[in-house]
Amino acid sequence: MKSFAARVEEERPYLIRYASLQLRDRHAAEDCVQETLVAALAGEASFGGRSNLRTWLTGILKHKIVDAIRRMARDPEPVPDVAELEALFDETGHWREAPDAWPDNSLEQKQFFSVLEECLARLPAKTAQAFMMREHMGYETDEICKELAVTPTHCWVLLYRARMALKECLQTNWFQK
Numbered sequence: 001m002k003s004f005a006a007r008v009e010e011e012r013p014y015l016i017r018y019a020s021l022q023l024r025d026r027h028a029a030e031d032c033v034q035e036t037l038v039a040a041l042a043g044e045a046s047f048g049g050r051s052n053l054r055t056w057l058t059g060i061l062k063h064k065i066v067d068a069i070r071r072m073a074r075d076p077e078p079v080p081d082v083a084e085l086e087a088l089f090d091e092t093g094h095w096r097e098a099p100d101a102w103p104d105n106s107l108e109q110k111q112f113f114s115v116l117e118e119c120l121a122r123l124p125a126k127t128a129q130a131f132m133m134r135e136h137m138g139y140e141t142d143e144i145c146k147e148l149a150v151t152p153t154h155c156w157v158l159l160y161r162a163r164m165a166l167k168e169c170l171q172t173n174w175f176q177k
Helices: 006-012 012-023 026-042 054-074 106-122 125-135 142-148 152-175
Strands: none
Touching: 006 012, 006 026, 006 054, 006 125, 012 026, 012 125, 012 152, 026 054, 026 106, 054 152, 106 125, 106 152, 125 142, 125 152
């Protein structure tokens, strides 16, 4: 049977990928993962096997990512021009063209999520962070606002822009392939 340290180390690639999607900075992601692994090894006794190891490590990593986002929020980034993305929606905020059918088998799902990761990587950092915090981590608007140091209105703009950009990217790179 593998040692706890070896099992933890096996999760490193997944954790790097997860953190990279959140932080959009490979070095910051690696730092968060390293901090996560150190905390996991130090807290081995508290693990106890009550949950899946990956789930436990991801929980630790989420806290490290939030800390990193707080640090990055102190250094504001320029807001990109996304006027062309707004053309994807009508005046009521609905898609002008809805995406085609979603993938339904395992191989297609893996390929789809690979394309989705690429699309997420193209988003501006704060936009991607807001989207991932909402859709993947399940944060409420007030929590996102606090972590990213933005107003609720700005948060909704970030989420709107993320959805528009992802729709366009997925339409081009997945649904029209």
